Amino acid sequence: MTGNEGKVTLVSAGPGDLDLLTLKAAKVLASADVVLLDDLVNPEIVALAPQARVIRVGKRGGCRSTPQAFIERLMQRYARRGLHVVRAKGGDALLFGRAGEELAALRRAGVRVEIVNGVSSAFAAAAGLGVSLTHRDHCQGVIFVTAHLRDHSEPDWHALAATGMTLAIYMGMSRIESLCATLVSALPTTTPAAVVQWAGSANERRVTGTLGTIAAHARAAGLGSPAIILVGHAIGEAASFANSAASFGVHSHESSIEELRRRA
Amino acid sequence: MTGNEGKVTLVSAGPGDLDLLTLKAAKVLASADVVLLDDLVNPEIVALAPQARVIRVGKRGGCRSTPQAFIERLMQRYARRGLHVVRAKGGDALLFGRAGEELAALRRAGVRVEIVNGVSSAFAAAAGLGVSLTHRDHCQGVIFVTAHLRDHSEPDWHALAATGMTLAIYMGMSRIESLCATLVSALPTTTPAAVVQWAGSANERRVTGTLGTIAAHARAAGLGSPAIILVGHAIGEAASFANSAASFGVHSHESSIEELRRRA
Known part of the structure; x- marks a missing residue:
């Protein structure tokens, strides 16, 4: 990866208590340029990424305040600008929460993606x-x-x-x-x-x-x-x-x- | 809890990479007096508890190098001395790994117990x-x-x-x-x-x-x-x-x- 190649990291934000974040999640947040924040993520998590632009993309319980396709385009757009995009998801990103679709979309778009586990x-x-x-x-x-x-x-x-x-x-x-x-x-x-x-x-x-x-x-x-x-x-x-x-x-x-x- | 009341904390040590420990696990390890270490836990975890006495209690795949009853007595003994015992288990402590039996034994013995989640x-x-x-x-x-x-x-x-x-x-x-x-x-x-x-x-x-x-x-x-x-x-x-x-x-x-x- 060259210095200006962007990427997306799906970060598991855990159940709420920021102490239940992994050390890796905290490190990744500290290096984020952009943080996309789900509704169920503790909003205080942004304190771990004071340098980042924060975008709230919640879509709670079916009321689609931010359509999924828009979120996927947003991640791709910032990553293509060479930025490190952190997509923070509640619990573990790989249990429910549509990570499967986001991973597929990012792969299709040729965007590098990494995953950080957490506590469901x-x-x-x-x-x-x-x-x-x-x-x-x-x-x-x-x-x-x-x-x-x-x-x-x-x-x-x-x-x-x-x-x-x-x-x-x-x-x-x-x-x-x-x-x-x-x-x-x-x-x-x-x-x-x-x-x-x-x-x-x-x-x-x-x-x-x-x-x-x-x-x-x-x-x-x-x-x-x-x-x-x-x-x-x-x-x-x-x-x-x-x-x-x-x-x-x-x-x-x-x-x-x-x-x-x-x-x- | 009085100052000299001991306790046991079941700490989920995650899958191996120490960066996959939670922030809470790292804090708890830093305050441990005794750490009981399972076989499947990354032994480098002891670097997070340099002040603690470390006891290896692995019993891998059925070869009972340390019988379960002995581990339970060990936890109780140290907790009763007023010490903070950390029982480090691979993955999340609450998925497999006999935490159920250990929690029941500690409760029966009147020992205070806490749980820190992790990544399975x-x-x-x-x-x-x-x-x-x-x-x-x-x-x-x-x-x-x-x-x-x-x-x-x-x-x-x-x-x-x-x-x-x-x-x-x-x-x-x-x-x-x-x-x-x-x-x-x-x-x-x-x-x-x-x-x-x-x-x-x-x-x-x-x-x-x-x-x-x-x-x-x-x-x-x-x-x-x-x-x-x-x-x-x-x-x-x-x-x-x-x-x-x-x-x-x-x-x-x-x-x-x-x-x-x-x-x-």
């Missing part, structure tokens, strides 16, 4: 609950699935439930009731479940319950998007389940596992 | 291939599954294949042939597949192919554990698939997407 929000949700996603007493793995499909169809919830794996459902809050009702036709109503909103950020809030109760608990607590819905027996190991008094409460980010335990 | 190696594998795990033209999610089960049984590969999701298979290299043969009974032989060894580290090596060819390619290239096996049409978007000349070659970490593209 389901991992942060599990950390907040104090639970492994895959406790080996309970399952052999975890499924990360989006409930927000392009054609407004549904994932095959029966097939997913049949695997016996932990489910980590992204973008499911707008239809959590119907989603749980469908899962209940394949899994016991008593299957542990949790909802974690703004996982891994200062605003994190979470409720725990079962497939039969979690939708009502989440609504009662006022939890909405963005949130991760976790389902499965591995989730039943969460500290709050061991503490029946706290089981159906809302826990803020400040409630450490230890605090939950002490309250018991 | 399947994400690094996808980054090396230049591909999203969930390109929305191809799938609605990804399944992280371990092929190494406690009772030497097999995951239900048919049920996993039936979901239509990308498969990210951990710890499958010792039986990649039988694993692919089983998947071929549920998925087309032509389904794209890849193997990435030491993903996200300086030693990263990868091969691409199909369910029908990947086991032979991986063996021919001498790839073994630790490696991630990726299966699914989203993986077919990898840069190396667009380049038939390179499709069956071995790519080192140094082969950037751009270099692969140039060789075409």
Whole structure:
């Protein structure tokens, strides 16, 4: 690469807490000329790229404030001017979030592209609950699935439930009731479940319950998007389940596992 | 927490490259009194905790050099002395790796425990291939599954294949042939597949192919554990698939997407 050859780096901005950025992401941001910022990225991330021009390109939950094609053209335009473009995406850039389309478009355009991994929000949700996603007493793995499909169809919830794996459902809050009702036709109503909103950020809030109760608990607590819905027996190991008094409460980010335990 | 109350922090050490640690992991390591180090963690991580006593507690691939119960007692003992114990685990601590058991043991013992997330190696594998795990033209999610089960049984590969999701298979290299043969009974032989060894580290090596060819390619290239096996049409978007000349070659970490593209 010559000195004036531009490039695009897809940077995983993690779940919100800037301390959950990787060292590599921080270094890349420090060398960015232009930063394209998604809605779900903590806006304070720009402090790590004070030298860069920042462009907000959010398109939250289907309301396309910035069309995808425009974002792709923008990245190509700046890279062709020899600039280092950082495309900051929430969570890990390679899980949902249309990185696949952006990588394909950049490759077609002959633009050099690099990727920096990060922490996806389901991992942060599990950390907040104090639970492994895959406790080996309970399952052999975890499924990360989006409930927000392009054609407004549904994932095959029966097939997913049949695997016996932990489910980590992204973008499911707008239809959590119907989603749980469908899962209940394949899994016991008593299957542990949790909802974690703004996982891994200062605003994190979470409720725990079962497939039969979690939708009502989440609504009662006022939890909405963005949130991760976790389902499965591995989730039943969460500290709050061991503490029946706290089981159906809302826990803020400040409630450490230890605090939950002490309250018991 | 009083000044002399100890605690354990489960720190996700990521896939190898120390730059893929989170800022939070680096801060926690800098405040550790004792670091318990797994085999799959880059040993150079100890440079981030020069003040700490380092104890290697690896138990690679079933040969139990340090029994799990001993590791759990070790953590408790040091925490009870008022020390800050960092348990460094490869990838993200909450995906495989027995964090569930360790969290339960620490909670039972009344030891305060915190969790720091990180990058799991399947994400690094996808980054090396230049591909999203969930390109929305191809799938609605990804399944992280371990092929190494406690009772030497097999995951239900048919049920996993039936979901239509990308498969990210951990710890499958010792039986990649039988694993692919089983998947071929549920998925087309032509389904794209890849193997990435030491993903996200300086030693990263990868091969691409199909369910029908990947086991032979991986063996021919001498790839073994630790490696991630990726299966699914989203993986077919990898840069190396667009380049038939390179499709069956071995790519080192140094082969950037751009270099692969140039060789075409």
